[in-house]
Amino acid sequence: xxxxxxxxxxxxxxxxxxxxxxxxxxxxxxxxxxxxxxxxxxxxxxxxxxxxxxxxxxxxxxxxxxxxxxxxxxxxxxxxxxxxxxxxxxxxxxxxxxxxxxxxxxxxxxxxxxxxxxxxxxxxxxxxxxxxxxxxxxxxxxxxxxxxxxxxxxxxxxxxxxxxxxxxxxxxxxxxxxxxxxxxxxxxxxxxxxxxxxxxxxxxxxxxxxxxxxxxxxxxxxxxxxxxxxxxxxxxxxxxxxxxxxxxxxxxxxxxxxxxxxxxxxxxxxxxxxxxxxxxxxxxxxxxxxxxxxxxxxxxxxxxxxxxxxxxxxxxxxxxxxxxxxxxxxxxxxxxxxxxxxxxxxxxxxxxxxxxxxxxxxxxxxxxxxxxxxxxxxxxxxxxxxxxxxxxxxxxxxxxxxxxxxxxxxxxxxxxxxxxxxxxxxxxxxxxxxxxxxxxxxxxxxxxxxxxxxxxxxxxxxxxxxxxxxxxxxxxxxxxxxxxxxxxxxxxxxxxxxxxxxxxxxxxxxxxxxxxxxxxxxxxxxxxxxxxxxxxxxxxxxxxxxxxxxxxxxx
RNA sequence: GCACCCGUAGCUCAGCUGGAUAGAGCGUUGGCUUGCGGAGCCAAAGGUCGUGUGUUCGAAUCACGCCGGGUGUACCA
Numbered sequence: 258x259x260x261x262x263x264x265x266x267x268x269x270x271x272x273x274x275x276x277x278x279x280x281x282x283x284x285x286x287x288x289x290x291x292x293x294x295x296x297x298x299x300x301x302x303x304x305x306x307x308x309x310x311x312x313x314x315x316x317x318x319x320x321x322x323x324x325x326x327x328x329x330x331x332x333x334x335x336x337x338x339x340x341x342x343x344x345x346x347x348x349x350x351x352x353x354x355x356x357x358x359x360x361x362x363x364x365x366x367x368x369x370x371x372x373x374x375x376x377x378x379x380x381x382x383x384x385x386x387x388x389x390x391x392x393x394x395x396x397x398x399x400x401x402x403x404x405x406x407x408x409x410x411x412x413x414x415x416x417x418x419x420x421x422x423x424x425x426x427x428x429x430x431x432x433x434x435x436x437x438x439x440x441x442x443x444x445x446x447x448x449x450x451x452x453x454x455x456x457x458x459x460x461x462x463x464x465x466x467x468x469x470x471x472x473x474x475x476x477x478x479x480x481x482x483x484x485x486x487x488x489x490x491x492x493x494x495x496x497x498x499x500x501x502x503x504x505x506x507x508x509x510x511x512x513x514x515x516x517x518x519x520x521x522x523x524x525x526x527x528x529x530x531x532x533x534x535x536x537x538x539x540x541x542x543x544x545x546x547x548x549x550x551x552x553x554x555x556x557x558x559x560x561x562x563x564x565x566x567x568x569x570x571x572x573x574x575x576x577x578x579x580x581x582x583x584x585x586x587x588x589x590x591x592x593x594x595x596x597x598x599x600x601x602x603x604x605x606x607x608x609x610x611x612x613x614x615x616x617x618x619x620x621x622x623x624x625x626x627x628x629x630x631x632x633x634x635x636x637x638x639x640x641x642x643x644x645x646x647x648x649x650x651x652x653x654x655x656x657x658x659x660x661x662x663x664x665x666x667x668x669x670x671x672x673x674x675x676x677x678x679x680x681x682x683x684x685x686x687x688x689x690x691x692x693x694x695x696x697x698x699x700x701x702x703x704x705x706x707x708x709x710x711x712x713x714x715x716x717x718x719x720x721x722x723x724x725x726x727x728x729x730x731x732x733x734x735x736x737x738x739x740x741x742x743x744x745x746x747x748x749x750x751x752x753x754x755x756x757x758x759x760x761x762x763x764x765x766x767x768x769x770x771x772x773x774x775x776x777x778x779x780x781x782x783x784x785x786x787x788x789x790x791x792x793x794x795x796x797x798x799x800x801x802x803x804x805x806x807x808x809x810x811x812x
Numbered sequence: 813g814c815a816c817c818c819g820u821a822g823c824u825c826a827g828c829u830g831g832a833u834a835g836a837g838c839g840u841u842g843g844c845u846u847g848c849g850g851a852g853c854c855a856a857a858g859g860u861c862g863u864g865u866g867u868u869c870g871a872a873u874c875a876c877g878c879c880g881g882g883u884g885u886a887c888c889a
Binding site (some may be wrong): 281289295301302331332335352409410464541543546547558559560562565567568593594595597598601622624677678694695696698701704705708712713716754755759762763768769772776777778779780803812 | 823826829830831832836844847848849869883887888
């Protein structure tokens, strides 16, 4: 409908003034109409004409469009369109655009590292990534959800060193003594110990460097036998099992697969070799570096002086691997913004080998996840904000505020609390507010949905497909529902799920206003109004579904 | 130093491909209930959109400077 009117305006404009403008309609305050268009204002000066005259001429020409009941010229030259009731009904039924139809999209997010805990940032990208992936999927994309994590690297060296210390030597059988429900906790304690030793103890540091090398060797030699390797594989498995358990609890869409860093070492190193020959990379102080200064960036180490690949080299390998396996149209990576500059260097280096891959990549970044009150968290020493801390906080706040806590509401609280904020800056998560019985929260929307369902349940089964002339309150509601498809399209284009949150909340408010003033069950307009309620509940549920939030029938 | 990000109501945030009186939630103050789920609705108070200049018919939105906060800046990820 929007596109049709834009087209009509463009044609009318061309008829009148020859010039062919790009016409964009936007939503406007209901007091002005349904859509507004400022093309006259934009082009008036260029055509040396008074914008109001242009607008008047356009309005006259557009007045016979059946979808439009009135075109008014307002202010300095806005064209305000009021749609017919028929058009509104049609729009409320329209589906979001299949703008990604047939496209292959990779979505990489969450990315926790084995041997470490899942922290609040991982939780955030898990939830946002799931929503972004769902949005793209509904737009027709073939989405592959990928999870990449460091099963090799310095942090593993640190953890493995401390694990062996703890076990009093390379005794894999002693791992049996660690209770199954405490494995993740136990591993992260070892990691913290290893990190402390690495930073404070010179001899430990040397040992950790050696242990790190040995971990790489496990993969290079495909070692499943040695005592050291057995410890490694067991602990890595513990990590993956722990991650899976959390994802299941979160009720997010399952990942298609994990890509462990160890698998991208080889392809990464091959690119480094090639790049050294071609002069893309150079040796410096025993390390292999990419000099980013020539591109306005900075120099980064891709292979350290011990001959081990850094994250940079592995990321090159990851990109190559993804490309070979999927030949994607778009590859999204969601991470914290502290690696933004880093990623630019990697992408620049990558563009020498896979220019198309570099072009099709999209890096979404987010800020710190904080609790209210600005509690400082050090990522170094283990006193970080963990994923489970957030979930626990939501649950106890739910209990405290509402006197009861269900999994549905607690999860909705966390997910909506994260998602309603624009992806980019720091995220403040307030458990109290997120479970809030009033206000802009996940549980509020769940309640709004349940209430609508309850009205429908109360009504006698009747024809809910009645359309017809609308009264003001009905019209406002239907008008708002018609925005849904546009909002989803916008969220897809911008990869910004928060637009969906903002909209759903506004929709619920619009409904509540309607509901306050209009009876549904038993009213002479019951059939038509039931149709509106039905459509509202469905829209709400669908929107929440895209955000990964369930909408129960009852609460 | 250089690069990038951020600065909108007491708090947490929308709005940013320039447009009509800058919007929500929480909190504060007041009102609405013999009615479909009051977890609601209505209303009030609260803003030099960090700051200055510029571009424009028009700037929270674009450009540049400044102030304030954050992150990155060679062998961590």
